[in-house]
Amino acid sequence: MKKMVLAIIPRDQASLVLEELVTSGYPVTFSESRGGVLRQAQYMLYTCVDEEALDGVLCVIRGNCCARVEVETEDAAGRAVLPGPMPVTAELGGAVVFIWDIGRMDKY
Numbered sequence: 001m002k003k004m005v006l007a008i009i010p011r012d013q014a015s016l017v018l019e020e021l022v023t024s025g026y027p028v029t030f031s032e033s034r035g036g037v038l039r040q041a042q043y044m045l046y047t048c049v050d051e052e053a054l055d056g057v058l059c060v061i062r063g064n065c066c067a068r069v070e071v072e073t074e075d076a077a078g079r080a081v082l083p084g085p086m087p088v089t090a091e092l093g094g095a096v097v098f099i100w101d102i103g104r105m106d107k108y
Contacts, residue, residue: 002102003054007045007061008033009095014043016064017095021047026057048105058097065095 009017014030021028028047035042049057 001051002048002105003051004100004102005045005047005049005054005057006098007095008097009043009045009061009065011041011043013065013095014045017061018043018045020060020064021045021057024056024060026053026060048102054099061095061097 007017011032018028018030026047026049028045030043030045033042033044034040047057
């Protein structure tokens with residue numbers, strides 16, 4: 001059975017993942033997006049592989065992505081993000097991966 005993989009990866013980590021997936025022979029495409037608490041730029045990588053290849057794809061993603069916590073106390077203009085002493089924290093980086101079964105895939 002085929003598996004569709006959608007990986008949402010921060011832009012600064014996505015090029016490594018994309019390059020290694022292509023080098024490893026996995027068919028992959030991408031699109032850019034913005035989202036999350038801090039509106040960070042991200043890539044959405046798409047690939048459809050046989051079930052046996054899924055662990056290899058996930059290994060590439062896992063090996064090239066890492067999460068970190070960022071604390072924001074001021075915006076770009078130097079104004080406080082929130083009133084009071086509480087900073088805004090957000091987990092950044094890493095990958096969010098969605099996997100689903102593909103019953104049929106046609107190429108034209």
